[in-house]
Amino acid sequence: MVYLQLVLGALMRHMGAGLAIPDFPLAFGRLVPPLETSAVVVHFLHRLGALAVTLCVGWLMARILRQYRAKKRLLRPALLLAGLVLLQLTLGALTIWTRRAVLPMTAHVAVGAAVLATSVVIALRAVRLTAAPAAVPGQGFLSGRGSVHLTPYGRTVLVDRRYDVITTGTAQDNKRIHRALRGCRLPSA
Numbered sequence: 001m002v003y004l005q006l007v008l009g010a011l012m013r014h015m016g017a018g019l020a021i022p023d024f025p026l027a028f029g030r031l032v033p034p035l036e037t038s039a040v041v042v043h044f045l046h047r048l049g050a051l052a053v054t055l056c057v058g059w060l061m062a063r064i065l066r067q068y069r070a071k072k073r074l075l076r077p078a079l080l081l082a083g084l085v086l087l088q089l090t091l092g093a094l095t096i097w098t099r100r101a102v103l104p105m106t107a108h109v110a111v112g113a114a115v116l117a118t119s120v121v122i123a124l125r126a127v128r129l130t131a132a133p134a135a136v137p138g139q140g141f142l143s144g145r146g147s148v149h150l151t152p153y154g155r156t157v158l159v160d161r162r163y164d165v166i167t168t169g170t171a172q173d174n175k176r177i178h179r180a181l182r183g184c185r186l187p188s189a
Helices: 002-015 038-067 072-097 102-130 171-181
Strands: 146-150 156-160 165-169
Touching: 002 038, 002 102, 038 072, 072 102
Parallel strands: none
Antiparallel strands: 146 156, 156 165
């Protein structure tokens, strides 16, 4: 989502459409401008993209605060992302209000890159929270069928002999995991 927004911003810049809609927050005094030229269409899509990114970051913040508040490695970059998005919106408005003055326009581009980098950091850290651990042969081996692992975040993972994840789950999913394990015997120690 953020990457597409940056592509729209670059397209708008190279089309010379930075002031195709010269007022903000409205567009020609209306919510939806007359979409008569490609410059106005691209500029308006960039504004809609900004709204979509803002809503997605708001949803992300709510989810992290609700489910992963204790995970500082997720919480800190999420708070940074929220601040960067608010700064980016302000700089976008200043770019229009100052008729594309160099300082707000350059800062708008730089903060856009920071938003992308921060969102990538959050995505990579989130994957580490939910990814299955690498199965190590001989650890938790189940009668030739696979191995069971408990991740540090309370997720149970059943991995087959080729180390493909068969099923994952939380404590609520234990019935499904037990069905998958039916017929397996733990080797004697």
